Amino acid sequence: MIEEAAGTWGLIVGVIVLLFIVLYFIPIGLWFSALVSGVRISLIQLFLMRFRKVPPGVIVRALIEGTKADVTLSRDALEAHYLAGGHVARVVHALVSAAKANIELSFNMATAIDLAGRDVFEAVQMSVNPKVINTPPVTAVSKDGIQLIAKARVTVRANIRQLVGGAGEETVLARVGEGIVSSIGSSHSHKAVLENPDFISRVVLEKGLDAGTAFEILSIDIADIDIGKNIGAVLQMDQAEADKNIAQAKAEERRAMAIALEQEMIAKAQEARAKVIEAEVQVPLAIAEAFRTGNLGVMDYMKYKNIMADTSMRDSIAGEGGKSKE
Known part of the structure; x- marks a missing residue:
């Protein structure tokens, strides 16, 4: 009895699994829904869709929607669009909306737009509602x-x-x-x-x-x-600032050149003083030579010293007078 009961339960489970497999590959309920909606599609085509990796529910629902909206659709074209990576439901929604709004939109154009990555249904809605x-x-x-x-x-x-x-x-x-x-x-x-x-x-x-x-x-x-x-005033201000900087740079250049020239003149004056000092050194030598040769006597030399003393005194007086005046 136990063996007969186990065999019966095994048979029931096997039948249920077999029925599930049959209903999966042959969707009778989907075929019946298409039949009552006016869509002519055979059970063999629904069975073969499973092997073509196409979900029958997507294609059948698209055909039913197109039939109810008087939009002619081809099963092969819908399957091809699905296999190409398109959105079948979105394309059918767009075709139905375009037909209701009297917008010219062919199936090929809708599938091309969908495969290009754009939302064709949203595009149709935007054509109706800007x-x-x-x-x-x-x-x-x-x-x-x-x-x-x-x-x-x-x-x-x-x-x-x-x-x-x-x-x-x-x-x-x-x-x-x-x-x-x-x-x-x-x-x-x-x-x-x-x-x-x-x-x-x-x-x-x-x-x-x-x-x-x-x-x-x-x-x-x-x-x-x-x-x-x-902006005009800002540009003028920037230009004026640039002109001022250029003028300052040129003035600084001229000042540097004047300073360089002044230093050069000071150097020349120092050089001239050095020559004068060098010439003055020769005076005592000339006087000594005049004494040796007899061209200069003692009285002449004393007169020369008196003249030098007078000149020095005048210079000192002139210097003190200039300071007192200042």
């Missing part, structure tokens, strides 16, 4: 030298045809910032910009900044403009 992008503060200087800081709001709509290979939001923001800088820089006065900020919007829109991007620019609105520094 997106507002806030630019960072853009700094520009008008011709009168006043710095202006502007912020803009860019309303864009996704361009389905340019999503593959088109530039993103960063490029749009960069182009808008460049246009704002150009338009403010061409203004003769910052007051004119503050009075008519829509001038910036018109100039920027006329440049066609959305060319080659994945978006279509609908409007550019200047949200805020603040006054920054007086």
